[in-house]
Amino acid sequence: MQDTPHIPVMLNEVLENLNIKDGGVYVDGTFGNGGYTSAILDKANTKVIAFDRDETVLPRVKELKDKYGERFTFFQNCFSQILPTFQNNGIDKVNGLVLDIGVSSMQIDTPERGFSFRFDAPLSMAMGKNDLDAKEVINNFSESELSDIFYKYGEEPRSRALARRIVSLRGEKPICTTFELVGIIKNLFGEWQASKITPRIFQALRIFVNDELGELEHILSDSESLLKSGGRLVVVDFHSLEDRIVKNFIKSKTEAKQTFSRYVPIDIKNNENLSFKSVNKNAIIPSKQEVDVNPRARSAKLRVVEKL
8 A cells, every 4th residue: 555656856957966876886785666677777777786675576577577578677685785795796896876765655655564643554664685674673672772773863851761661561561552652741741742752763763773874874985985086975864864974975975174283384274084975065956846745755865975
């Protein structure tokens, strides 16, 4: 079940900033419904290597494989495994890498996946074959661990009170569904405050269960080894935690460090660690027209760098 089809966010901007050319090879690190992949393959005589940890994308993978043949390759894996996959399969460096970070519309709009507080479903939130799901976290993690997860990944200031209530209630009966968790939040904070808190708690659990920030840090680091000189890294992210990681990575790899020494002229800079150059000074945001058509794009930011 899906409310709306998955619409690739800022598709035109992604295609423009990937600098797609005939003969190029590009990686779509977050295949989803194949929006970026099919658009890249349609734009030029290229090849795309796509990755996704979610097995539910496999029917769509088959569709694109039937259409594009050897121009399209797919691996069912998370993007921290892109570099090892390249090494194990003798795949050379590529001309571009695009990442759409976060949960897809298909995952959110499928009730039984347990990603959304809009549907009553088992607490899961696993994007792939995870060793962990949200139900296990809610019912087995300590009060301090839960509080830390809600605060760190959901930026929720009332994390301690909620963690305390969850631990108290789960002692009477396990908390197994999304609506049970939503009900706890509403009963503790009231309807109005819960409408603000609930999305943050679900975000926190999803990010933790899927190690989303760790995955992001991993692929950003690996991108240096994946891209050819002149290759582009394009990242679309959706909230401050992700964007902070992307910004800090770009800053560390594009901005020379000033050398301050009594023995070295002040205008000499240390360029040894620079591996990318900025393509756009500031993040690109979606147009009003796109947000009107696809509200999911509202908080999106696109950042792009080019390998030196």
